[in-house]
Amino acid sequence: MGAFQSSPSQPEYVDLKEKTGFSISQIGVLHTRFKLLGHNGETLKRDHFNSIPDLACNPIRSQIIEAFFDRRNFRRNGEGPVDEIHFEEFLMVMSHFKAPSPRMIEERESVRREKLRFIFNMHDTDDDGTITLEEYRHVIDELLSLTEDLGKDTAKGIADAAMREVASTSMAHMEPDEFFEGITFEHFLKLLKGFEIELKMNVHFSMMDTPTFCK
Amino acid sequence: MAELRPARCWRTGFFFFCVWLLLFLSVASGSLVVVSGSNETSGGPVGDTPEDPHHQTNSTTHKKAFPVLSFNYQDVRKPFVISLWILLALLMKLGFHIIPNISNVVPESCLLIGVGLLVGGIIKAVGEEAPVLDTKLFFHYLLPPIILDAGYFLPIRAFMENMGTILVFAVVGTLWNVFFIGGMIFAVCQIEGVQLAGVDLLSCLLFGSIVSAVDPVAVLAVFEEIQINELLHILVFGESLLNDAVTVVLYHLFEEFSHAGTVTVLDGVLGVVCFFVVSLGGVMVGAIYGLLGAFTSRFTTHTRVIEPLFVFLYSYMAYLSAEVFHLSGIMSLIACGVMMRPYVEANVSHKSYTTIKYFLKMWSSVSETLIFIFLGVSTVAGPHAWNWTFVISTVILCLVSRVLGVIGLTCIINKFRVVKLTKKDQFIVAYGGLRGAIAFSLGFLLTDNERKNMFLTAIITVIFFTVFVQGMTIRPLVELLAVKKKKESKPSINEEIHTQFLGHLLTGIEDICGHYGHHHWKDKLNRFNKAYLKKWLIAGERSTEPQLISFYNKMEMKQAMMLVESGSAAKLPSILSSVSMQNIQQRGSGNRRAIPSISKSREQEIRKILRSNLQKTRQRLRSYSRHDLMIDPFEDNVSEVRFRKQRVEMERRMSHYLTVPTNRQETPSVRKVCFEPEHQVFTYDNSESPRDPRARPDPGPLDAISLVSESQGPNQSREPRAKVPEEQEEQDQLKLSRCLSDPGPNQEDDLS
Numbered sequence: 001m002g003a004f005q006s007s008p009s010q011p012e013y014v015d016l017k018e019k020t021g022f023s024i025s026q027i028g029v030l031h032t033r034f035k036l037l038g039h040n041g042e043t044l045k046r047d048h049f050n051s052i053p054d055l056a057c058n059p060i061r062s063q064i065i066e067a068f069f070d071r072r073n074f075r076r077n078g079e080g081p082v083d084e085i086h087f088e089e090f091l092m093v094m095s096h097f098k099a100p101s102p103r104m105i106e107e108r109e110s111v112r113r114e115k116l117r118f119i120f121n122m123h124d125t126d127d128d129g130t131i132t133l134e135e136y137r138h139v140i141d142e143l144l145s146l147t148e149d150l151g152k153d154t155a156k157g158i159a160d161a162a163m164r165e166v167a168s169t170s171m172a173h174m175e176p177d178e179f180f181e182g183i184t185f186e187h188f189l190k191l192l193k194g195f196e197i198e199l200k201m202n203v204h205f206s207m208m209d210t211p212t213f214c215k
Numbered sequence: 216m217a218e219l220r221p222a223r224c225w226r227t228g229f230f231f232f233c234v235w236l237l238l239f240l241s242v243a244s245g246s247l248v249v250v251s252g253s254n255e256t257s258g259g260p261v262g263d264t265p266e267d268p269h270h271q272t273n274s275t276t277h278k279k280a281f282p283v284l285s286f287n288y289q290d291v292r293k294p295f296v297i298s299l300w301i302l303l304a305l306l307m308k309l310g311f312h313i314i315p316n317i318s319n320v321v322p323e324s325c326l327l328i329g330v331g332l333l334v335g336g337i338i339k340a341v342g343e344e345a346p347v348l349d350t351k352l353f354f355h356y357l358l359p360p361i362i363l364d365a366g367y368f369l370p371i372r373a374f375m376e377n378m379g380t381i382l383v384f385a386v387v388g389t390l391w392n393v394f395f396i397g398g399m400i401f402a403v404c405q406i407e408g409v410q411l412a413g414v415d416l417l418s419c420l421l422f423g424s425i426v427s428a429v430d431p432v433a434v435l436a437v438f439e440e441i442q443i444n445e446l447l448h449i450l451v452f453g454e455s456l457l458n459d460a461v462t463v464v465l466y467h468l469f470e471e472f473s474h475a476g477t478v479t480v481l482d483g484v485l486g487v488v489c490f491f492v493v494s495l496g497g498v499m500v501g502a503i504y505g506l507l508g509a510f511t512s513r514f515t516t517h518t519r520v521i522e523p524l525f526v527f528l529y530s531y532m533a534y535l536s537a538e539v540f541h542l543s544g545i546m547s548l549i550a551c552g553v554m555m556r557p558y559v560e561a562n563v564s565h566k567s568y569t570t571i572k573y574f575l576k577m578w579s580s581v582s583e584t585l586i587f588i589f590l591g592v593s594t595v596a597g598p599h600a601w602n603w604t605f606v607i608s609t610v611i612l613c614l615v616s617r618v619l620g621v622i623g624l625t626c627i628i629n630k631f632r633v634v635k636l637t638k639k640d641q642f643i644v645a646y647g648g649l650r651g652a653i654a655f656s657l658g659f660l661l662t663d664n665e666r667k668n669m670f671l672t673a674i675i676t677v678i679f680f681t682v683f684v685q686g687m688t689i690r691p692l693v694e695l696l697a698v699k700k701k702k703e704s705k706p707s708i709n710e711e712i713h714t715q716f717l718g719h720l721l722t723g724i725e726d727i728c729g730h731y732g733h734h735h736w737k738d739k740l741n742r743f744n745k746a747y748l749k750k751w752l753i754a755g756e757r758s759t760e761p762q763l764i765s766f767y768n769k770m771e772m773k774q775a776m777m778l779v780e781s782g783s784a785a786k787l788p789s790i791l792s793s794v795s796m797q798n799i800q801q802r803g804s805g806n807r808r809a810i811p812s813i814s815k816s817r818e819q820e821i822r823k824i825l826r827s828n829l830q831k832t833r834q835r836l837r838s839y840s841r842h843d844l845m846i847d848p849f850e851d852n853v854s855e856v857r858f859r860k861q862r863v864e865m866e867r868r869m870s871h872y873l874t875v876p877t878n879r880q881e882t883p884s885v886r887k888v889c890f891e892p893e894h895q896v897f898t899y900d901n902s903e904s905p906r907d908p909r910a911r912p913d914p915g916p917l918d919a920i921s922l923v924s925e926s927q928g929p930n931q932s933r934e935p936r937a938k939v940p941e942e943q944e945e946q947d948q949l950k951l952s953r954c955l956s957d958p959g960p961n962q963e964d965d966l967s
Contacts, residue, residue: 064720143712
């Protein structure tokens with residue numbers, strides 16, 4: 001098994017544990033998976049993700065993969081895309097999907113912000129801090145992309161209705177010549193206030209064992 | 216104060232009517248209970264000997280005058296009394312809502328039991344024998360509507376997500392309850408000096424199996440009123456539904472054993488096997504009937520009127536078929552409803568959907584009311600054998616075992632749950648374990664047990680305790696503990712988009728992690744559903760419609776309905792505001808107005824709805840006839856303006872079909888509504904005047920429409936509006952009216 005210096009040893013695991021909140025065993029499992037995906041290399045590139053067969057039938061595959069390569073999700077105040085990621089960044093992105101621990105009820109608001117921020121970043125592809133109509137239309141197109149022979153205008157109609165809804169929840173009344181630039185993060189928060197994302201956007205990491213059966 | 220007096224008059228009149236009805240009912244039903252046929256002179260003023268035989272025998276000898284008015288109660292006695300009971304139940308239900316204060320404190324179920332006690336008391340006082348809650352009546356007629364209603368409207372997503380927890384509570388929890396209560400009661404019976412020596416272990420276990428199951432009827436009745444959050448509701452309710460399998464198996468098992476006398480290990484193993492057979496068999500039977508029902512609904516496009524009947528009949532057959540084989544009828548009914556619903560809803564018309572919904576709610580409401588009233592009546596009627604120790608210890612043990620069971624199981628469950636159950640949740644789950652009429656009926660079924668009366672008394676006491684004490688106090692406790700309530704769910708397209716988005720996102724993350732989790736399997740199921748089932752079970756083009764689009768269409772339909780129902784321009788629904796597409800679209804990107812292509816049948820329905828309402832609007836103002844609508848704009852200015860304003864307001868609210876700005880200042884101007892052929896995308900340039908009908912391509916066969924309401928080009932400023940000449944307006948008005956008159960799909964030339 002490849003280059004020894006690339007596999008983090010226990011003290012590094014501890015360091016990662018503090019940064020991301022995963023347990024040692026979870027970090028170990030994810031690291032095994034990282035190595036498997038990257039064919040024991042040190043970094044992962046987009047092609048590695050593209051080669052996961054289960055992901056092929058996912059309509060928003062490209063956006064998910066992009067999210068892994070987006071510096072905004074690395075919790076390091078960076079911006080813009082990268083071409084390859086190390087294990088630490090992989091773990092950082094994964095940590096957005098941890099369930100909030102029950103003791104963290106008071107921090108629910110911050111957990112919710114963080115998860116909604118992740119989704120916001122996924123929608124806002126040009127990094128300008130707002131989701132414009134075009135970007136939102138793109139989201140819906142992707143969601144419906146696996147449906148055959150769908151009229152282009154249906155997606156547009158849905159996106160338009162959705163944008164209208166956002167605009168009306170955030171600004172109740174607008175003059176006809178006022179211009180609504182796009183959904184900012186604050187609007188987004190307000191929009192999905194009742195969605196309880198901190199309860200939904202979770203992957204059960206503690207149930208994973210060494211994944212031998214899937215590629 | 217003057218208004219109160221007539222209201223009070225009505226109320227007192229209502230009360231007197233109810234009291235009279237009660238008396239009449241008690242006497243009438245007394246005559247029903249007594250075996251019909253031989254005894255015709257049963258109590259009171261009713262039941263006079265019919266005159267016919269008398270008349271016949273004496274016709275030759277003694278010519279009587281032709282009876283103008285005769286009294287024959289016997290023939291209609293049975294349906295008469297049944298209807299009277301149902302009427303009484305419903306009047307009581309009505310009455311509770313007229314009295315303002317009581318329904319806040321006491322849940323309806325308690326009041327209904329109280330009424331039942333009252334009626335039972337009256338019947339007994341009159342000297343008749345009160346009708347008892349017959350087991351067959353209960354299990355075959357009263358229970359299925361409630362379960363079907365619950366199963367058909369079960370929130371599938373929440374149910375599936377918490378399936379593991381629900382199953383653990385239902386199966387393991389009920390087993391724990393049964394053995395704990397049965398065992399402890401047996402221990403209590405062994406105590407000296409309590410006169411309970413003759414009760415053996417098997418009888419105790421049988422008793423335990425009857426009394427420990429959480430009852431769906433009671434849970435529904437109480438939880439419906441406290442509006443608790445979805446998770447807790449589905450946990451307690453799901454448990455009450457799924458524990459039916461356990462109850463059925465254990466009940467039959469212990470009954471067999473108590474006849475046989477001895478238990479072997481083989482019997483125990485067979486019992487476990489039987490449990491799996493009963494539950495899975497019930498689900499399978501229900502699923503088969505559900506699929507049959509879905510398949511049938513595919514062909515009902517031309518006979519819409521009988522569609523609801525298919526739903527009801529297939530479900531009822533599922534229940535009865537499961538009962539034939541002693542499988543769990545409740546699980547079968549739930550499986551049938553769950554299986555059938557997505558496909559039936561995609562196939563049936565809107566009216567049928569409403570009919571199904573309202574009939575189910577109506578039947579389940581009547582059933583529930585009747586059950587509680589009968590429970591009260593049976594309490595007064597039945598033979599009782601009160602034994603202080605037994606009853607008190609039963610009540611206490613039920614509480615204790617429930618609490619212990621919930622706490623113990625939650626510790627185990629929380630290890631596997633992503634979102635843990637808090638102490639508050641556990642308390643509500645434990646406190647919400649109400650017993651109800653199922654326990655009573657099962658107890659009634661006990662045949663040759665010498666302690667039957669004692670058991671029945673204890674069961675009734677437990678039921679009363681849980682329904683009255685726990686039912687009444689749960690609402691203040693929920694307030695006190697600040698348990699999360701059910702959130703108002705407005706259908707929001709954004710939330711739906713994000714639900715789907717999140718589903719795919721989580722599936723993707725699971726795939727990346729290489730973990731075949733919950734989302735992965737759900738996604739696989741969805742794909743299987745889409746690829747195979749939907750093709751077979753959904754008629755027409757809807758089979759390939761993705762969920763997002765059907766949600767969008769449903770929302771549009773709802774808003775069109777809302778718009779129609781609200782009628783006048785009273786209040787604007789909060790969803791629609793004055794924000795329009797112009798605000799959102801980027802300037803200079805061209806005013807591309809694209810009309811979403813909605814499928815034909817939906818268009819038809821929406822058009823019908825809107826057309827009928829437009830007619831109504833017109834009729835309200837000036838009683839227009841449908842076919843000649845030539846408005847003379849100079850005739851009645853005031854009503855005309857009002858009419859126009861109303862129509863404009865309505866069209867503005869239909870802005871979901873628009874991508875055109877609804878410029879407020881254009882209100883007094885004319886709007887033109889045209890019926891366009893569907894499936895055409897209209898994109899207009901800035902320069903083109905939208906009023907120009909020649910911009911439209913040739914209209915195809917107008918069998919479906921998309922409504923387009925156009926106004927002036929958005930980039931034109933407001934000055935030209937004011938200068939629109941009168942004749943132009945008049946012309947547009949006439950054009951508009953012609954369009955609105957909608958002479959039908961054939962006369963398309965009118966529109967050009």
